[in-house]
Amino acid sequence: MAATLLDGKALGAKVREEVAAAVAELDHVGLATILVGDDAASHIYIDLKQKAATNAGMEARDIKFTGAASEEEVLAAIADVNADDAIDGLLVQLPLPGHLDENRIIAAIAPEKDIDGIHPMNAGRLYLGRPTLVPGTPLGIMRMLDEYEIPLEGARAVVIGRSAIVGKPMAHLLLQRNATVTICHSRTRDLSRHTLNADVLVAAVGSPHLVTPDMVKEGATVVDVGMNRGEGKKVLGDVDPAVIERAAYMTPVPGGVGPMTIAMVLENTVTAAKLRQAAAVAPAGN
Numbered sequence: 001m002a003a004t005l006l007d008g009k010a011l012g013a014k015v016r017e018e019v020a021a022a023v024a025e026l027d028h029v030g031l032a033t034i035l036v037g038d039d040a041a042s043h044i045y046i047d048l049k050q051k052a053a054t055n056a057g058m059e060a061r062d063i064k065f066t067g068a069a070s071e072e073e074v075l076a077a078i079a080d081v082n083a084d085d086a087i088d089g090l091l092v093q094l095p096l097p098g099h100l101d102e103n104r105i106i107a108a109i110a111p112e113k114d115i116d117g118i119h120p121m122n123a124g125r126l127y128l129g130r131p132t133l134v135p136g137t138p139l140g141i142m143r144m145l146d147e148y149e150i151p152l153e154g155a156r157a158v159v160i161g162r163s164a165i166v167g168k169p170m171a172h173l174l175l176q177r178n179a180t181v182t183i184c185h186s187r188t189r190d191l192s193r194h195t196l197n198a199d200v201l202v203a204a205v206g207s208p209h210l211v212t213p214d215m216v217k218e219g220a221t222v223v224d225v226g227m228n229r230g231e232g233k234k235v236l237g238d239v240d241p242a243v244i245e246r247a248a249y250m251t252p253v254p255g256g257v258g259p260m261t262i263a264m265v266l267e268n269t270v271t272a273a274k275l276r277q278a279a280a281v282a283p284a285g286n
């Protein structure tokens with residue numbers, strides 16, 4: 001029997017409605033994005049996030065630099081946003097042009113405004129099992145798994161990919177929910193030996209249709225993070241669509257993880273706003 005599709009488009013719309021309701025209750029919620037350079041895909045992502053933030057009732061500030069911007073200029077813009085009380089969440093679109101030190105720029109974002117959850121402080125809190133702001137993609141995947149009541153406790157979970165923005169935080173979130181987690185990467189020997197054990201398989205690789213039906217356990221839940229450009233404008237996932245015949249649940253591409261990511265970035269902005277408001281009335285704890 002074909003897998004049930006995890007509908008990220010519908011769930012993402014629901015999350016955005018919840019966010020809009022939360023924004024209406026708070027006095028004001030502000031989000032700023034910083035984009036450097038002219039990467040076409042990055043411009044599309046930023047425009048989508050700006051539009052989604054405005055539609056949710058947020059103040060959305062769109063800061064753009066040409067590819068010639070210096071590190072000091074970008075750092076100065078981050079410092080301005082950090083100090084601006086009207087802005088709760090700041091997102092710097094990655095990748096940055098090669099002449100900019102990505103680590104230095106990420107570290108300059110105020111951790112309490114880091115709605116991408118990539119500042120070392122937020123990554124460390126997740127590692128320690130005390131997450132605050134978590135990257136939107138893995139957070140959205142957890143939300144989808146919960147929505148469809150996929151059991152995680154004691155489940156064998158395999159994450160393919162170990163990036164700081166998807167694979168690693170994904171693995172930590174699954175571990176926190178008491179799954180037994182294996183992380184695979186480009187040097188993993190005999191990938192199928194691992195994936196065939198997975199009750200929950202997350203592919204975050206960037207390699208079109210890498211995961212084929214023979215690599216998937218019958219009845220598994222398969223999450224496809226991949227967004228690879230196919231011919232024309234077609235977007236291909238990391239999972240071969242034929243896996244639908246082996247999996248019990250599967251995310252479609254498009255319409256699965258992608259819409260959840262944007263929704264969760266907005267939700268993180270609301271979380272950041274609430275945390276800042278709470279910190280304003282009581283000194284921050286740990």
Ligand code: NAP
Nearest residue numbers: 137161162163166185186204205206225226227257258261
């Ligand atoms: P990334 O930083 O390039 O990381 C890719 C990971 O895959 C690396 O850890 C790499 O291993 C591993 N890998 C590469 N080839 C492999 C192979 N043959 N077998 C096993 N592992 C392999 O990419 P990312 O930022 O995590 O993104 C992954 C994909 O998700 C991309 O297609 C991206 O466009 C997509 N994405 C989608 C969303 C969304 O909202 N839907 C959000 C973010 C990313 P090494 O570490 O050993 O190099």
